Amino acid sequence: MPQHKPDLPPELRPLAEMPLLKRLAARLFGHGLTRLRAQHRFSWLHGQADGFRSGHEAGVEYGYREGKADGLEEGRQVLLIRDFRPDEHRAPGVDDSLFDDWRLPLTADIKKRIKADVARLLPAHAQPSAAQWKMIFSDTPSTSVIAGAGAGKSTSLVLRILLLTHYLGFELSSMTVVTFTRESRKDFINKLMEILNLWGQPLGFKEAQAVVRTFHSRILPMVRSLPGFERLQAFENLSAGFEEADSNPFDLRIGDAQRQQMNACYHQLHGRHARFRELMTPLARQGLQLKELERDHPDVQKRMAVTELAAKRDEELCDVIEDLWFRAGAWPIKGIEPSRQTFEINGAQFHCHGYIPELDAWVVLGFDSRENAQISRPNAKLSVRAEWAVKRTLFQAFCHKPLIWLDSYDSSKRLLSSLAGDASAGPGFDYKVKGELASAPLLDSFVMAAGFIENLGLDVPTAVGNMSFAKDDPDRFFFEALSIFWKALEDHLLDQSPPIMTYNRMFSLFGENTPENLKLLSDPLLRPMSHLMIDEFQDVSPQIVSWIRASLREIRSRGPAMHVGRGAQRSSLLCVGDDWQSIYGWRGSSPKYFMAFNQEFPSPSTTRVMLGENYRSHQHIIDAAEHIVRAAPAIPGKKAKAAGTPKALVPVTVLERDDAALGRKLLEHYQQGDSVLMLYRKSSDKLLIQEHIQSVINVDSSLPIQARRLKQLTYHSAKGLQADAVFLLGDCQHVTSSPYKNQVYRMAGLGKDGDSEPYDTAQKDEVLRLAYVGITRAVSHCYWYVEKPEGPAVNVPKASERVDGRKAFFDDQRILV
Template identity: 30%
Template sequence: MLSAVKRYRALLTATLRACFPRTSAYLREQHGSALSHAYPHPNAPLVSGATSRVKSKATAKARAKGAAKPRAKRAQPASEGIYGPSPLSVTTGQIQAMREQVKAAVGKGLLGEPSDEQWTMITCEHPVARVFAGAGSGKSSTLLLRVVFMLCHLKVAPERLTVISFTNASCAELRGKLVELLQFWSYPFDETSARRCVRTFHSAMGMMARQALGDPRWFEQSGRGRSGEPDDSLATGSAQRAVLKETYQSCYAENADFRERVHRLLGAPPPASGKPAGKAPLNLYRLPGEFRALPLFEAFQVQAGFAESIGLRPECLTGDGMSGVEEDFAEALALFWRSFNEQLAARGLMTFNHGFQQLTETLGDNGSSFGETALIPFSHLLIDEFQDISPQIVLWLQAAQRELTRRGQAVSLMAIGDDWQSIYGWRGSSPELFLDFDRHFPGKGRLKKSRVLRLETNYRSVAPVMEDAARMLAEVSCKQDKNCRAAKVTGPGDHGVKLVPGFDLRTGMDALLEEVTAQCSLRHTDEKTAVLLLSRGNDALKRIQARLDPALPVRALTIHRAKGLQAEVAIILDDCEPPPAHPFRNALYARSGFFRSSYDQAMRDETARLAYVAITRGASRVIWFTHNTQGAAGALVNRRS
């Protein structure tokens, strides 16, 4: 007799395989090669040994349902190596030439002398490497020197190398510095070359889609009168909202099942049977676990986007294993998303997520159909902020480099990031992917495992700031241990986190403004920004900015936006408490098969990491105004004592 847990797992596994053939096949393949893990394993992965016992039945069922697409060729197992088996050819002569040129650049004040750990990264010969770079460890400048080394000394053709970073702002900064450095190396590389070379994930995907998917029209860009690069930062605008609303109305009008679920979700009486459906209700709805109430069609879009980024297909979701609100939401979402996909097809549009999905599927099923030009730029990848990568992007990158390997092309991947600074879990990213890197990006032969490099010297913050920041992560189990060292000497007046508890902006605004002004006049470093004012949301920041003297060297930003920036003083305004439990996302997380922790646990950890990011923006001092001390601020008090 199977236990209830085993029956539940088998049921979910079969559903997973039927609904998400590509992702589940991938996870099944690489599960066998999973490495041992440095952190506990609270939830056993759903794709377990039990999977193989239900394999043939589930596959047959999926085929019968037409869920599994016919494949032109069998995808290579994910556990089969992609990189190597030989290291990159790096000679002592090439390293010597690089060192001499760097020395000359340092002499001209173009850059600082790289440390030994930075040199190891710059000249690494392993074709698949991951670099755990602590906050303020100079990863961006080292990444650029690595690019210079590859182009100028290893003679990698520029059209084969792509640097990927997360935001347009960070890409712009990297491009500017790269052009400057390469000019010093007398390497022909202008603004246009830099645009081609340094991209966001969405722009890189768009470049591939232009060649391989016939230059799709992107849903996210529709109605904006712009045809530039795909850009992740685009918020849902009126044109997007109109399509979502129309989908919602038509789904409501045509589908009694959808109507019923919508009424249950909104707490409305059941729809009258036998009568025309009428207009769909537009009441706001807050899914348990979410901060904001939204019209249902927007709530569906938000959750569907999350599901897609963790490798699931919203249109195939079922409520199996869920109950109450979550079950209704999942079933309604699946109906909605099927209609939405039809609306997109009718309008000749594609979402960015579908772009990633389609490219991944085509590469796996029929990679030989890809023209060489679509793939070549992905031969040598350097990825910044790797800790914020999502399963969807892992699958896509992996498929692209696997196809290049299949064609006999040399490929390499350098992933640079700081799992301690992973703060985009709410959008589907997870530091687990960086920690489980070798599962997803395996090498061949002796190079089966990636080379692990560490940048542990912090050039930004004094030791008391770093020590308090590290205290934030004491309870986070899913992390890479690091031994970060401060290069800066603690000066008079420097301090770690000074907590100001019981703070209320309504009554404490004047005291806060006084503190900000005082900190600006206490400057004793050459940081361009004296104070970074940081909060999780924009509301408090806007109110403070309205009262701040605009001449002060202060920037007010959300913690997410401040990532990568620094100031002499960081002033934090947030309790950094974890969000409420999110049963729906917990269920999606479990189905994804990529994660060990639950979504709620991931969010608790992420709150600690958010506090870590905020604290590490401060070079000399950190002041934390907080209402209560139950969240991360409280943890700091406890851990200091």
């Protein structure tokens, strides 16, 4: 506050301003006068001055304070300043979008032109619907297209490419269309060439091939661009004999060339890695061990009644079988001690033939299939083969000791080489991981388990290190051995000349965990990923999703410089799929990325299109398939309607399995001129049905390829196909639980929180989707033959349980008990 001193005459100035002597004299005189109670004019004047001065200061201070308060109050009536700033410091947010905020430069004139041209150049049945035009004209950076079975998505995708190239001037070199299989790629290439040609934009086969790719054929050139990898070979293609990588990403069949590399790696590892060698012992014992049978199995129930009789003849049976092995030169076996150890089976005494100290396991010799099946003991009612079968069943149900049952002379040779430590031909035994439907050679089982883990975007050794198993669970040793072997195999493959790498490793090199590797790629290699269109997106794996997202992030980070002088700018993603047709979860795919598209692929703006019209099937087939699959989680709001020329409504017929009746009905449709799809759940069913449809096979195979009307496939292989009449053989059911897959599913963040078996839960939904895929292959007729239930199935959901005979779209002819 400012200070204002009043002007005073010299005689009234404060004592403090007087000379020292005068001040002392004034004080002395002042004290004396005070005691005398006499007035002193100058003292009075000084007191008055002091009072005036202090009063003035107090008044000014009070006045300033009151005036300021009044002024502020008056000012508030004119202007109120409030401070909205947060008390705490806040950093800027993160822009996590994979795309710039931009729009496709579409004008009303361009839309009008392409619509007119399509109406003029394409036939009436190929004219897009309103929903299909919405897909073609999507102008946002990301687009998800939910396209049910028979939705006509292929033509719409080709018209989208036509719009981008012919009408907007985008270069084909900026685009990639991804299909899942070699067949679908070939079909799409032909359609693209055909339509662009109609628009006077002829496209060569090689140019079309460069645009329409599988994921595999797009990643391979990326890795080959790195120094030292110019001639890199894909492990999965070693046996294929072709350069282009067109295989289905979930096709893990192992050929001789792959097995040769794996055996060589195994041989080296077995020789130098003590722990790996140690792990082979419990795995061999488990792999060679006789597989258990449940005691309520029909064979066990039937043969239990003759346990005592079988025990009485067992020693003689052992003698006969041992003699057969001896004559074949297959017995004795080095490494097996001949020993007639006695076992108690269901209260009766039986015998084995030998003992393997290395595996701490007993051995029983079996009846080789090459021997005469009619051989019998003297005066015996049953053949040796039948007696042996009874014994085997009883051992499977009631023997609790480690037991190796050698079924053939050949299996003994494999065991012999394994016991002798000969690792050059691989382990020499099969292994069945818990949850798998069948056993497979140990190294094949390694490949399948590693492939599943890597498809989920996980590293094998890291994932194995996070797993846990019961102490006595042989899978604990399997996965430890897998971790050691997989690292050794990857190193072994890279040491070859030229180097070899699995596709999964290629994708992981350019995934979100290693974004720096993408910076090594040139603009021309990365640019084709700028405008990405993916079909069958519901079957994508976490591993592929990571690669796609990492690629899109890198493209965005390079900015406009990447597109200088080009018509195609920035980047976009268009994904077409149907979560109801997601059927590859058992190999590591997940519909999650399609169902939660906007969260998984963040974008400033997105378009969602629902293609609800079905141009293939009539309404009864659509409704029957949807009725079954509706029990599985799905994108909300889906309901397909039959489009095109109305067809006669024929319900889906569900029957008890009868292969002969199926054969007669199939012949009837074939003779009427219908195209026919014969679909089966298990490969073994194909062999069983052959004799009943052989006459049709003979006629059809004699025709030129384009005139053939019969195809035989598994349910899984039939995606994308159709026929007038479809025959489905076998139910869709989830029959096993997979402890290891449940663990890695949780590691990959798949499934719901708190679900201890997220993989099994996903599989129970997937069997419904598999039935949906099978039924929706049909144009007019669908016949579904399912096995009659053998007793109560506990917690084994079957798709056929969703069939409701009261609905008009089902004709359930089964005799339901």
